[in-house]
Amino acid sequence: MVDKKIDREKENLIEKDVENSDEGLGLEVNSARFQISAIRIKNFKKIFDTRIELGSITYLVGGNNSGKSSVLQAIHTAVSCAQVSQEFKQKVIAEASLRYSPIADFALLGHNSRYTNSKAGSRGNVEFEGSPSNSTESVTYSIEMYKGKNHNNVGVERSGHFNGFGQIICDPKKLFSVYVPGLSGVPHREEMSGYAAVFRKAASGDANLVFRNIIRLLDERNKLGELERLVSEVLKSDIHFQVDFNSERDLYVEVKLAAGENPVADDFRPVDLWGTGLLQITQIFAYVLLFKPALLLVDEPDSHIHPSRQKNLGLALERVSKEFHCKVIISTHSRHLVTSASESVKVVWMKDGRIVPESERELVAILMDLGALDQLDPTAKIIIYTEDKDTTILEKALDSLPSWKDSVKIVSYNGLNNSTIAAAFKSMADLMPLSPHVIVHRDRDFMTSEELERWSAPFSERGIVVFCPKLCDTESYCVIDSHVAAVTNKSLSDVKLIKDKVISDNVKDLRKSFVEKRRYANGKYNRDGGSPRTDDLWPPADEHPSDYLLFGKLVKPMLEKELGRVGYLNKNVFLNSQPSEELAKELEQELNKLNIMQEEIR
Numbered sequence: 001m002v003d004k005k006i007d008r009e010k011e012n013l014i015e016k017d018v019e020n021s022d023e024g025l026g027l028e029v030n031s032a033r034f035q036i037s038a039i040r041i042k043n044f045k046k047i048f049d050t051r052i053e054l055g056s057i058t059y060l061v062g063g064n065n066s067g068k069s070s071v072l073q074a075i076h077t078a079v080s081c082a083q084v085s086q087e088f089k090q091k092v093i094a095e096a097s098l099r100y101s102p103i104a105d106f107a108l109l110g111h112n113s114r115y116t117n118s119k120a121g122s123r124g125n126v127e128f129e130g131s132p133s134n135s136t137e138s139v140t141y142s143i144e145m146y147k148g149k150n151h152n153n154v155g156v157e158r159s160g161h162f163n164g165f166g167q168i169i170c171d172p173k174k175l176f177s178v179y180v181p182g183l184s185g186v187p188h189r190e191e192m193s194g195y196a197a198v199f200r201k202a203a204s205g206d207a208n209l210v211f212r213n214i215i216r217l218l219d220e221r222n223k224l225g226e227l228e229r230l231v232s233e234v235l236k237s238d239i240h241f242q243v244d245f246n247s248e249r250d251l252y253v254e255v256k257l258a259a260g261e262n263p264v265a266d267d268f269r270p271v272d273l274w275g276t277g278l279l280q281i282t283q284i285f286a287y288v289l290l291f292k293p294a295l296l297l298v299d300e301p302d303s304h305i306h307p308s309r310q311k312n313l314g315l316a317l318e319r320v321s322k323e324f325h326c327k328v329i330i331s332t333h334s335r336h337l338v339t340s341a342s343e344s345v346k347v348v349w350m351k352d353g354r355i356v357p358e359s360e361r362e363l364v365a366i367l368m369d370l371g372a373l374d375q376l377d378p379t380a381k382i383i384i385y386t387e388d389k390d391t392t393i394l395e396k397a398l399d400s401l402p403s404w405k406d407s408v409k410i411v412s413y414n415g416l417n418n419s420t421i422a423a424a425f426k427s428m429a430d431l432m433p434l435s436p437h438v439i440v441h442r443d444r445d446f447m448t449s450e451e452l453e454r455w456s457a458p459f460s461e462r463g464i465v466v467f468c469p470k471l472c473d474t475e476s477y478c479v480i481d482s483h484v485a486a487v488t489n490k491s492l493s494d495v496k497l498i499k500d501k502v503i504s505d506n507v508k509d510l511r512k513s514f515v516e517k518r519r520y521a522n523g524k525y526n527r528d529g530g531s532p533r534t535d536d537l538w539p540p541a542d543e544h545p546s547d548y549l550l551f552g553k554l555v556k557p558m559l560e561k562e563l564g565r566v567g568y569l570n571k572n573v574f575l576n577s578q579p580s581e582e583l584a585k586e587l588e589q590e591l592n593k594l595n596i597m598q599e600e601i602r
Contacts, residue, residue: 034139034165036294036327038129043111043122044077045070045102046353052329055346056321057314059338060331062350068331069181070353072297073102075329076179077109078126078143079169079295080203085156087172092148092155099203100179106154107147111353115147117155122146128169141166168294177295178287179205186211186271186279189252192245202291207283212243212253212271214286219243223289230285230320234312235259235278242268257282276304281313288320295327296320302334310336318342380409382594384467385425386441388412393474394441396579397587404591409436426462437594439465443473446517446549448532451525467590469583472517475552477580479559487578488568498566500544502559507543513551514538 040051046067052058060068080100084093095106107115113122123146130139141160148155160166169176190212193201198210198217207214218224224241232239237259244254256268257278271279280301288296302310314337321328330337338347349356382404386394391410399405425438440459447455447468456466471477478484484495503510518534525531538549556575563569 034130034132034168036128036130037138039071039075040125040127040129041071041074042125042127043115044074044109044124044126045111047071047074048111048353050350050353050355052348052355053346054327054329056327056344057318057341058327058329058346058348059341060329060348060350061333061338062356065352066350067353068350069299071350072179072181072299072329072331074124074126075295076100076177076205076297077102078124078145079177081145081154081156082143082158082166082170083172083176083203085158086170091157092150092153095152095154098154099200100205106145109145115145117147117149128165130165139165141169143169175199175203175291175293177297178202178207178291178293179297179299180207180284180287180301181205181299188272191251192216192247192253199291202287207287211279211283211286212255214290215241215255215282216243216245216253218286218290221290226289227282227285230289230316231278231282233316233319234281234309236309236312240268277306277309280304281309284317285320288324288326292324293326295329298328298330300331300333302332302337307334307336310334311340313337314340314345318345380436381407382409382437382439382591383425384408384410384439384441385413386410388441388443388474393478393576393580393583394587396576397477397584400579400581400584401588401591404588408591425464437465438463439467439590439594441467444468444471445521446472446514446537447521447525451521451531454525465590465594467587469586471547471552472550473552474580474583475556475576476547476550477552477583478575479550479552479555480547480580480582483578483580483582484559484563484575486581487573487575488563490568495563495568498562498568499559502555502562503545503550504543506554506558507545510545510549510551510554511538511540513554514545514549517551 036054038051038053040049041047042049046065047070050067050071052060052071060071062068077098077100080098081093084097084099085091088097095101098106101109103109109115109124110122115124116122123144125142125144127140127142131137132139139160142158144155144157144159146155146157147153158166158170168174186208190210193210193213195217198207198213201207201210202214215224215227218227219241224243228239228241238261240258240260240263242256242258244250244256245252254270256270257274258267258269260267274282280303284296284298284301287293301313305313317328317330318341320326332338341347384394384398388394389412391412395410398408398410425440442455444452452466452468456468459466469477479499481492481496481499484490484499485492488495514537515534518537522531522534538545560569560575563575564571569575
C-alpha cells in the first residue's frame with residue numbers, strides 16, 4: 001500500500017509539473033523558438049549514415065527493409081536515451097530504465113555490428129539540425145549511444161552548441177517525439193490511469209494500451225472538441241466522442257463514438273466496434289493534442305485506412321503540423337498521401353538504408369500505384385515484372401531452374417499503360433545497387449506475333465525484355481496433357497479423355513473468351529484492318545481446339561473439378577502443385593538469351 005501511495009504521489013507531481021510547464025515552456029513555444037530542418041542518423045539497424053532534410057511533413061517511401069522504420073526508431077530511441085540521461089543526470093543508464101527501445105538487447109541496434117564501449121568502436125548517433133526562429137544560424141544537437149561497460153547498461157553522450165536547443169530535446173517531462181508504430185491491439189477493457197502512467201506508455205510506443213485514458217484526459221482538459229474536429233475532417237462526417245468514467249464508482253474507462261449531426265444515445269458505439277482505420281486516425285490526432293510533440297513519428301498509417309480517406313489524412317496532418325508547430329515524419333506505401341501533398345511536404349525515397357538522391361515525386365507515385373515498390377530486392381540481378389496477381393505458376397517454373405532461381409526476383413504489378421510502366425521500371429532498375437536487368441512478363445491472350453511486337457515496342461526501346469509465353473496464359477501450361485499426367489500420375493490417354501470431355505462440355509464459353517480477347521486485340525492494334533479473321537484462327541465448327549486456343553484461367557478450374565470427381569486428384573492437390581516443364585523451358589530460353597546479351601556487352 002505504501003508503494004502504491006508513493007507512486008500515485010509521484011504521478012501527481014509529474015502531472016503538475018507538465019501542466020505548469022504548458023503555460024511557460026510548452027512545446028508550442030519551444031517549437032516556435034527552434035525549427036528542426038534535418039536529422040542525421042549513423043549506425044542504427046538498417047542505416048549506416050543517412051541525413052534526411054525535413055518538411056512540415058516528410059514521407060519516407062521505399063520497399064521492405066529499405067530503412068524507413070529504422071529512421072523512426074532511431075529518432076525515438078535517441079530521444080529516449082537523452083531524456084533518461086538528463087532525468088538521472090548520468091551518462092550511463094540501465095537498459096531497463098529506457099522509455100523506449102525497439103529491441104531487448106540495446107547493443108544489437110548497431111548497423112551490421114554490435115555497439116561497443118570504445119570511442120573508436122561501434123556507436124550509434126542521431127544529430128538534430130535546426131535554427132532559432134529569430135536567426136538564420138544553423139544549430140545542432142547530437143546524441144551518441146553506445147554499450148556501457150557493465151552488463152545491460154547504455155552509454156549516452158550529448159553535445160550541442162546553442163543554448164536551449166538540447167534542453168527542449170532532453171526535457172524528461174515532455175514527449176519531444178511521439179512514435180506511432182502502426183495500429184497495435186487496443187485492449188477490451190482499460191482501467192483508469194493517471195497522467196504519469198499514460199505518459200510512460202506513450203513514451204514507450206505503447207499508447208494503444210492507454211487509448212481510452214488519452215481520450216479521457218483530453219476530455220478533462222476540454223480538448224475533445226478539437227479531436228472531433230480533426231477526425232471529422234478526415235472522415236468528412238461529423239464525429240462525436242463520449243467519455244464515461246466516474247472515479248467514485250467505475251474501475252474501467254468507457255469511450256464511445258457516433259457519426260452524424262445529432263446522434264442519440266443508441267448511436268454511440270464502444271471502441272471494440274470501431275474500424276481499424278478510425279482507431280488509427282483517432283490515435284494519431286489524440287497524441288498530438290495531449291502531448292504536443294515537436295516530432296510525430298508515424299509508421300504506415302495507410303495500412304488500415306481506405307484509399308478514399310488517405311488523401312484527407314494527409315491534408316489534415318499538414319494542418320496539424322502548422323497549428324501545433326509539429327514536424328511529422330511518416331513511413332508509407334500510399335501514393336494517395338504522396339500525390340496529395342503540398343509543395344512544403346518532403347518525399348524521401350529510401351533504399352537499403354540510404355536516401356535515393358532527388359527522386360521525382362511522380363516516379364515514386366507511379367511505382368506505388370504499380371504495387372511494385374514494396375517488393376524490390378536489392379540483391380536481384382534480374383527482375384521479372386508480371387501482371388499476374390498470383391505468381392505461383394511462374395514462381396514454381398523459376399524454382400525448377402536451380403542455376404537461375406537465386407538471381408531472379410519475380411514482382412507482381414497492378415498495370416498501367418506500356419510507356420508509363422516501361423519508364424518507371426527502367427528508372428527503378430537504374431536506381432538499384434546492381435542495376436538489374438528487367439524482364440516484363442505478360443500473358444499472350446491470343447495475340448499474334450505482329451501484335452505482340454507492337455505491344456512490346458516501348459519496353460524494347462528501353463532495353464527491357466518482354467517474356468510472353470506461347471500459350472494464352474500461365475494457367476494454360478497446367479492443362480497440357482503431359483503436365484496433367486505428371487500431376488495425377490495417370491496415363492496420357494486417360495487424362496486426354498477427361499480433358500476432351502471438359503472442353504467439349506464448355507466449348508461455347510471457351511470460344512466466347514477467345515472471341516472477346518481477339519476483339520480487344522483487333523480494336524487496339526488493327527483498327528485499320530489487316531488482322532487475321534477470328535473465325536480463321538478458330539473455326540466455329542471446331543469443337544476440339546488446340547492448347548494455343550484455350551483460356552487456361554477458365555479450363556484449369558473446370559478440369560480440376562472433373563479430375564477430382566473421377567478420383568484422379570485429391571482434395572488439396574491442384575494442377576499448379578508441380579512446376580510446368582514446358583513453361584520452365586520457355587523461361588530458361590529467355591533467361592539464356594539475356595545471359596548471351598550480357599556476355600556480348602562485356
